[in-house]
Amino acid sequence: MLDWLFIGLGWIVIAILSPGPIAGSMFLPDLLSEWSLLLWLFGYRPVFTLLVNGTPAKRLLGMYVGDRDGYPLPAGRTLGRELSFLAIAIVPLAILANVIFLMFGAEQRSFHDLAAASDVYLDN
Numbered sequence: 001m002l003d004w005l006f007i008g009l010g011w012i013v014i015a016i017l018s019p020g021p022i023a024g025s026m027f028l029p030d031l032l033s034e035w036s037l038l039l040w041l042f043g044y045r046p047v048f049t050l051l052v053n054g055t056p057a058k059r060l061l062g063m064y065v066g067d068r069d070g071y072p073l074p075a076g077r078t079l080g081r082e083l084s085f086l087a088i089a090i091v092p093l094a095i096l097a098n099v100i101f102l103m104f105g106a107e108q109r110s111f112h113d114l115a116a117a118s119d120v121y122l123d124n
Contacts, residue, residue: 003055003057042082053066053072062122063122065081067117067118068118073116077118082112084116088110088111097111
């Protein structure tokens, strides 16, 4: 949820600082509906995970994404993790199943972490 706040604030700053309409639209939600999902899925999450081992919200909470040994994920596994996340996000009830699995599964890892053999760690 914090990541949506980060990306939403970024779009608001862009809209305020823009000298005129952005992409031919005078209505900010039109812009958000066109670009925010693409930016979120193919820019924000994977890029930050590759650069700083987690999204700004994860890093703010003292968490990072790594492989099973705690090392940073390589690019291929990061993209696989994000594509798995996308698959979960677009299937109805998959998010609920993911949360239940995360809470009650033996390893307490989400589906996209299992698919990429990754985990989320707390900084020491």
